[in-house]
Amino acid sequence: MSDMSVFDAIYGLRATRIFEDREVPKPILDHVLEAATMACSSGNTQPWEFIVVTDRGVRKRIQAEMIEAFKVIDAERAQTKEQLTDGAGRSVTGRAAVENLDKVPVIVVVCWNPDRGIRMKGEYAENPDGSLRETREIPGGRGVSLFQASQNLMLAARAHGLSSLFTTFFFLRREQIREILGIPPRIFMECAVFLGYSAEKLGAPRRLPVEKVSHLNRWGQVYHPDDRSTDRPER
Numbered sequence: 500m501s502d503m504s505v506f507d508a509i510y511g512l513r514a515t516r517i518f519e520d521r522e523v524p525k526p527i528l529d530h531v532l533e534a535a536t537m538a539c540s541s542g543n544t545q546p547w548e549f550i551v552v553t554d555r556g557v558r559k560r561i562q563a564e565m566i567e568a569f570k571v572i573d574a575e576r577a578q579t580k581e582q583l584t585d586g587a588g589r590s591v592t593g594r595a596a597v598e599n600l601d602k603v604p605v606i607v608v609v610c611w612n613p614d615r616g617i618r619m620k621g622e623y624a625e626n627p628d629g630s631l632r633e634t635r636e637i638p639g640g641r642g643v644s645l646f647q648a649s650q651n652l653m654l655a656a657r658a659h660g661l662s663s664l665f666t667t668f669f670f671l672r673r674e675q676i677r678e679i680l681g682i683p684p685r686i687f688m689e690c691a692v693f694l695g696y697s698a699e700k701l702g703a704p705r706r707l708p709v710e711k712v713s714h715l716n717r718w719g720q721v722y723h724p725d726d727r728s729t730d731r732p733e734r
């Protein structure tokens with residue numbers, strides 16, 4: 500078991516896009532997947548399904564699709580060049596992740612299973628091809644519980660010395676990647692988490708200060724944190 504504190508795991512979590520070509524030991528993988536299943540979910544439906552991709556051939560097929568997707572995506576971006584670069588000059592787009600995708604030892608593709616996830620009548624209707632479409636907007640719907648599970652997975656991985664990347668960019672090649680992974684029509688592919696040992700040197704995350712994003716009792720009334728009274732990791 501790792502003895503990393505939960506705060507060290509949270510404050511040290513960075514979006515890692517370049518990984519060492521090194522396997523993740525199975526007991527660690529088992530543990531982080533179990534941590535993912537401990538997440539909260541809407542109505543405790545636990546609607547997640549995890550496709551754990553470790554096979555290099557499968558990763559290479561996904562990479563080939565993503566390289567095709569990235570040939571067009573950069574031209575369509577709405578953000579400026581500055582917005583697409585972080586404080587360390589790194590791109591926040593997934594380009595580096597795509598270029599190195601075949602070396603990521605584990606990609607956990609996180610899917611939503613409506614047979615567990617639907618909570619209200621008329622929430623979804625079936626299309627002729629067996630896929631579903633949303634027909635009633637429900638708060639806390641589809642992706643939300645999966646994001647809790649993904650964050651648990653990433654923090655547990657961090658505690659075991661692994662790095663990770665949360666991604667949604669498989670949507671760019673949704674049909675092709677669903678086909679590669681054999682995902683049935685009813686099941687929604689929502690996001691994917693890359694896991695492995697980092698080959699990048701990344702510092703502390705740059706985040707907006709609490710007072711810039713928090714309100715006290717009413718919108719517009721700034722919540723001012725006190726001077727640092729608790730012992731927490733340096734930023």
Ligand SMILES: Cc1cc2nc3c(=O)[nH]c(=O)nc-3n(C[C@H](O)[C@H](O)[C@H](O)COP(=O)(O)O)c2cc1C
Nearest residue numbers: 512513514591592593594596665666667668704705
């Ligand atoms: C909803 C969501 C979708 C994301 N999708 C992608 C993605 O498709 N590709 C990628 O490389 N990073 C993706 N990221 C990672 C973000 O770019 C990253 O969390 C952000 O730039 C902060 O990085 P840092 O933790 O290293 O500071 C996503 C993050 C979130 C929360």
